[in-house]
Amino acid sequence: MLKALKKMFGKDDDARSSVRPSASVEFETPRSASPAGHTPPAASLPDSPAPAEQAPRAATSSRQDKPRSDRPRRERPAKPVDTWKLEDFAVEPAEGKTRFHDFDLSPELMHAIHDLGFPYCTPIQAQVLGYTLKGRDAIGRAQTGTGKTAAFLISTITQLLTTPPPKERYMGEPRALIIAPTRELVVQIAKDALGLTKYTKLNVMSFVGGMDFDKQLKQLESRFCDILVATPGRLLDFNQRGEVHLDMVEVMVLDEADRMLDMGFIPQVRQIIRQTPMKGERQTLLFSATFTPDVMNLAQQWTVDPAIVEIEPENVASDTVEQHVYAVAGSDKYKLLYNLIAQNNWVRVMVFANRKDEVRRIEERLTKDGISAAQMSGDVPQHKRIKVLEGFREGKIRVLVATDVAGRGIHVDAISHVINFTLPEDPDDYVHRIGRTGRAGSSGTSISFAGEDDAFALPPIEELIGRKIHCEMPPAELLKSVPRTR
Incomplete structure (x- = not known):
């Protein structure tokens, strides 16, 4: 089945441009300062703009009518990490297991992983991170409880930490967007994201239906939004009212795509995705418990040359x-x-x-x-x-x-x-x-x-x-x- 899926995606992608701009090669770092372990594919190097070229994009006419907030633009203060060293997180290599140390993750992120008590990656984490930290799109088949949430969060956080934000930013412009079908799942993902970003300045927000709209709006107006986790309906509410703009999204995650299909959310998700950059200009990660023909059709529409990872349900x-x-x-x-x-x-x-x-x-x-x-x-x-x-x-x-x-x-x-x-x-x-x-x-x-x-x-x-x-x-x-x- 894996070979068939790779063949399904492989031929289409030959016709696509192999150049993905640095502003949209998520989990690849800026071309001028790629850290060890994050070297982008050779085909992507020519003609890639430098990070400084992101600033003009942030001030295009499509955002000239966006209201700037007069409120103080507060970022979450980073907690000091100088008292903690990577040596404090000692994990011995083990046969058949992948450590988080085996990836080039920031000290702030490793500190949070250490606090959460996760020395070794689960199978889907080990496989997914091997691709996504290099900037590739990915689709994963995995059940709840396999560690897929941490897989896409670690990848997303690494992208946001290694790529500087645009010099010109507006309130209500998330850099990473995570869409999930249920309120409980959104709340859980946001909670996990807060735990993993606790030693960084990244701000995490969550929007769900059934909660006070004005309270959610106030948090959006009070500080920049780096990672936004939302249900489709409530996100569209904010978007259609002009409170959230999705044209600066670098990473988009669709969790439980099969459930979104079952619940009839795909038309809403399509509206949301049309507001984000083109699929070659963002990184897209899609997770589903099943690889039905409908799910794979969506993946083909929304991703470019995705890595395919399957974790058997049994x-x-x-x-x-x-x-x-x-x-x-x-x-x-x-x-x-x-x-x-x-x-x-x-x-x-x-x-x-x-x-x-x-x-x-x-x-x-x-x-x-x-x-x-x-x-x-x-x-x-x-x-x-x-x-x-x-x-x-x-x-x-x-x-x-x-x-x-x-x-x-x-x-x-x-x-x-x-x-x-x-x-x-x-x-x-x-x-x-x-x-x-x-x-x-x-x-x-x-x-x-x-x-x-x-x-x-x-x-x-x-x-x-x-x-x-x-x-x-x-x-x-x-x-x-x-x-x-x-």
């Missing part, structure tokens, strides 16, 4: 997650769910259902029956989502009931069990669901309820993960009637 969860299936009548599913949680005294459980109305009913019944639960679906306002996630992380909420869309961006440590109240129709969603547990090498358990209405979904799931899942009848004590509550 490496994500099947080795760390113990998987069970209970054959149970639909009418007994709730009793089974209640008794599993109550009898085992589980304290951090995620329950997945296919529809929002199912999610609501499950959450309401658990709450009524004395188990602290909350729901996560597209109908829940953003401020409540944040509060729910914090309560779940802190253990105040024992059970989080979610749809696939809402659960895609949830990253909470120590989730002991994932329960599929209904099996998903898309096998890839099953892998995403059980990936909520067994994260970072820890063990976890998934339990799926196969009823008369959804048992047909099991064979495609088994085919995807490459093994059979033992199906059993639940013991009688797990089908006891739920105690009545007043």
